[in-house]
Amino acid sequence: MKFRKVTLNIPSFTIAVVFVMAFSCCAQREVRHRVPLNEIRLSDPAILTDKETQTYYMTGTGGLLWKSKDLKLWEGPYHVAKTDPNSWMGPNPMIWAAELHHYKNKYYYFATFTNRDVKIDTVAGNIIERRASHILVSNKAEGPYIPMEDETYLPADKPTLDGTFWVDTNGKPYMVYCYEWLQNGNGTMEKIELKPDLSGSIGESELLFKASDSPWSREKDENGNDKPNKVTDGPYLFKTETNRIGMIWTSWIYDVYTQGVAYSESGTLSGPWIHESDPITPPNFGHGMLFKTFEGITIMSVHSHKKVNGRTIRIPHFYEVDWIGDKLKVVKPYKP
Template identity: 70%
Template structure:
């Protein structure tokens, strides 16, 4: 069990800004800095909201801090924006993973995974679940809404994102933790109209084992699909094709793939592409359109610094004009 927990920490829990793990490190107050280049920021699961009203890019991710930029080249931050309830199941200092910001009907919503290390489930696993906070502003503060939980308390969930399907209803997509079920999932659950909770049961969209490209070794040395599902992100191409980015591993290399829905809805069936969509050592990507109309992918990669592995946000050009997404060149300095 200890080895599994260590492996999971390597897979998904790297903290932003090059701090070691732990609640105190993640929640520690940090001075706000100005004019920081993107590749100087240490950040897992980078998510960028291009906010039209303020003409500002807002970036968040694991650690839950917020960075701001007018040009994608220089950033200011980190700011603390999540205001959780210390009396809730999260406890006084929850860890925050893979935070996302979504503008919807005049409000801004903070989708994230919260971990309470003091609460243990079966086999010593820490309680971890997706939850949504709300604000009137993109830079927060973000506060809880009505429902205390969005998903079953005994179900380890992570990497929530938002998609409004062809039925006009908003859904939360999330992963069920592979450490708990042995085969990670991507699932959907309907949100209440004001996002204050969920309604109805969750539905399975696909399993980690559906992947033709991810790999790991069985105990006997044979190959099998990797157990990890990580970072789902739904998109629609300009031709109307519905797709989903998601991340797993090829042995010890973090890798991102893509699947496409045959029905054009979240219900699928989801057909996995045979090969990864991005180069090796990149994962947990999302898409956003810049104020000048370019489609970019925000994603992180691993880099060794002074004997430690850190995660660094990167940007790629993307072409969505056809039925399938095409990832182009990596860009630097916002260009």
């Protein structure tokens, strides 16, 4: 079936749409009902609080969506990401770290897509697959989310991941993402300006900071000496009630997944970014984001790692946080 473009009632967008059979998607899993959060296995959990439907939508790695009215019991999973099989992603891309964002009356799906059949580089014996942060769009929070105008947002020869959304003090929209350490040896956090309708990117990316700038992340070099870890993972931007711009992001302390926080000294996305000396969450919790409940409580969602029968599983968790002052603080586990 040929790929064709039509308009999907979205002004200023030319939406790439094909019939369902031509979309890349997996077979629909059986939808479960009244599932407690701790029974869901999900990496990189991200929550959208949707006022229009009075529903919480949870996405993450895997291209699946869960929904809940109270954060206690969940319904899902639903497949919501509809990609073009003729694009660089291929017919069945891996989907990592999806986030939903509501912006100018549309819903956007920021995620990392990997085409394992396309190799872009080999560094230190590691084959690097075609992987990039990308954005899909929908008229509804529950999707489906489909391609927009530009087929690529970031350079094809660089592996990028974990794109997130931010509108800076200049009113312009940006994607903030990681340029992966597998290629550059020292993961970076970068930003790129987006078109006003988010249908593509504008200009070149800008470096925000490197993994080695972190004072808390650690690993061992080839001689067994301590050094900063090389991984940048899971950025998420926020603003405190004193209008201080911060970013939570994740790396490692040796073999422990750990999340830290940095603040922009200039009050803009360009930084410079000053890192807190200590992690912000307990050990083994990371890739966080922030959302508000319908009751106005600010929550951080993260996932933990756990070994079960030799297999690593990842479980979503919620923490209540405080950002009333000029710093973000984790208060306590949140029990809805």
